[in-house]
Amino acid sequence: MHPAPSVILFTALSGLGFGLLAFLGMGLPDVTGWVAFVFFFIAFALSVGGLLASTFHLGNPKNAMKAFSQWKTSWLSREGCLAVASLILMGLYAIGVIFFDTKLTQIGWIGALLSIGTVFTTSMIYAQLPTIPRWNHPLTSAYFLSLSIAGGALLAGQATAAGVLLLIAGAVQLLAWFDGDKRFAQRGHTIETATGLGDIGKVRMFEPPHTGTNYLLHEMVYMVARKHAQKLRIIAMVFMVILPAAILLLLPSNHMLALIAVISHLGGLFASRWLFFAEAEHVVGLYYGQR
Amino acid sequence: MTQLPAQTTRKLGLVIDLDTCVGCHACVISCKGWNTENYGAPLSDQDAYGEDPSGTFLNRVHSFEVKPEATPAQTIHFPKSCLHCDDAPCVTVCPTGASYKRVEDGIVLVNEKDCIGCGLCAWACPYGARELDKAAGVMKKCTLCVDRIYNENLPEEDREPACVRTCPANARHFGDFADPESNVSKLTRARGGMDLMPELGTKPVNKYLPPRPKDTMDEIDILAPLLAPVATETKGFLGWLDKALEKL
Incomplete structure (x- = not known):
């Protein structure tokens, strides 16, 4: 997406x-x-x-x-x-x-x-949305809720609680990533089911409907380089969870450190949310030979 | 309202024959033409004459290659537009009530006056049937030419969707799936009409007729008997010449 x-x-x-x-x-x-x-x-x-x-x-x-x-x-x-x-x-x-x-x-x-x-x-x-298998799972709600609650605790100055909640949110995030990676294949959507032509043989796209791009490709067939996705996952995890949790749980509390924790969390959160959209594969991509 | 009707009186839709579609894109053009000039906001183009053209279309023809195990690959042209699903996921997600499925004939429509252009319905559709028009900022989709099929100002033969009317290969058929004796119901029964991505449970009204199986022919070579060697052993002058030259 x-x-x-x-x-x-x-x-x-x-x-x-x-x-x-x-x-x-x-x-x-x-x-x-x-x-x-x-x-x-x-x-x-x-x-x-x-x-x-x-x-x-x-x-x-x-x-x-x-x-x-x-x-x-x-x-x-x-x-x-x-x-x-x-x-x-x-x-x-x-x-x-x-x-x-x-x-x-x-x-x-x-x-x-x-x-x-x-x-x-x-x-x-x-x-x-069943059309986006990566999202179509209770883990998506767990991901949004755990991050919202942990971020809320962080901003509310609940240092210890925020540290623990951040670690929980991090665990949910890892689960959502690695479980999500497998879900498109698990749901069994293929170019063969999309076209109904699987009974005849192996299907591949021969020609796209247009030489140019369109709304669907721009909106729903966004492709992210896997290599970058892995790097961004590490960046998101470090800044969103590990650094702020370490500050909150291991270091003495003061305003300057809390501010660093908040900024770090926010940066990591943006990376995580970017990945949430960029890595989500919509089934319509099958009609364009993508997925 | 975005609640789907429990059932519709009629079920208007299309049958698309993948066996006869020749991939000429005439349906794409006639659809764009009719729907730009009639119902709702026009279907805009961006950079139409530049190097990166794009635009809104309600009907697009994909082409796929299918490779059976033993026989040569087949090219199959694949027109795709809104399937007017019975269980249309695009309708229920709409926050404003702009998307709806009509009780009287099952057509899925967008009331452009209410549309906020959030795009969620396009996300909910597995088939890519909905496109947000860049110029108008509202969601566009196939209306089954609702402004043609009931239009008494048109001659009767024109009261069918523009794509069906224009198809030179007769690969598109329009009718009422709720009537078991309609042309589309009969075609679906006779040819094994199928749903696209049935695993998503959208219950599409439109059906696709799979390509008929290719027949196979035993190899017949009418020249072969004439080409078989006539003499197995050489005789006469040519026989002598053959042997003489062999010895040289």
Whole structure:
């Protein structure tokens, strides 16, 4: 799949933002006034900024409001609804702790649950698609959720918890990579099933339908060099998980080191998310002799 | 609405005969022509006369080579457009309700006024039937020429999809799959019409007729008896000459 920068930014930043909102909703860290303002500002900037970034890849964003209507069947619509609901509830909670020194505990907990729910709906947009075997698995949700929660803990300054959660997210990431590598073959989609011509013999593409490229090839038949993918996996794992977890678990906590951990995590997260899209193989590639 | 109807009154769709398709791309051109001038946003081209042309098409003809074990390879031209699936995954993923499957005839359509161009329906389609138009920013797909098949301003013989009307090889057939006696149902039964990527459970309405098996012919060589050597042992003058020259 085409790794569109807008979608990489959206999933990475909003994941972190909703993860942080979840921790703030649970009262971790227990802050009020200006300190709470800074935490909530970061959380809202990431989650709302991410949602806004996601509209950049729309062909026709003026209809975006209509995307709240189809929650009965569409995970994308559900995501929009849950995102707005959690932002409203966490906004109320934020007003309480920032301006009135009052913790609306129940609203905070519901907001936290909805925030995690939003990340789950984001993951389901990808995990629901049988046309992309690498994504079509519960590990996709586990990958999004574990990273969102670990990143949230990191931003919320929960050093030890964040270290452990990062290691868990790293394990999920490894599993998602190595299990995902095998899934296209396991599902048995081949150029023979795509064309229905397998009964006659071995099929290969003779001529593509056009000499030029098209939307499908650009969007869904993106090919990433395997060699680079392996390097990027190592980069993602080191910066997203190993370096920040080592800082949080092994070194004494201070603000400078925490900042390094956050920046490192963010860089690694972008690499991981780029790979999430770039390595995903859509079955339509079979009609173009790719896969 | 993006909930699929439990069943549709009619099931309009196409039968595509892979045996007779000659790969002329006339259906591609007639489709682009009709659908650029009629229903919805035109099908735009980018850099049409430059070095890297691309554009929106609702129907594309692929060509495959199939190599049987023992016999020579066959070239099979393979037109591909929306299959108007019964269990259309592109419809249910749509966040705005722009994509829908009609209860009355099963045609899958996009209401361009509601489309946000997120592209998720194109991701959900295994067949590459949906393309986002770069100029209009909305999703385009085969409408089964919904503006032709019910159009009483057209002569009756033109009330079928443009691709079917134009096919010079008669490789495309249009009809109602819900009626077991329709032309398309009969063709599907008679020729073993098949689904593409059946393992994905999309239940396509459109069917593909596999190429008929090639017959094999015993080798008949009508000249062979005439070419067989007539004399096994040489005699006469030529026989003497042959031997004499042999001895030299």
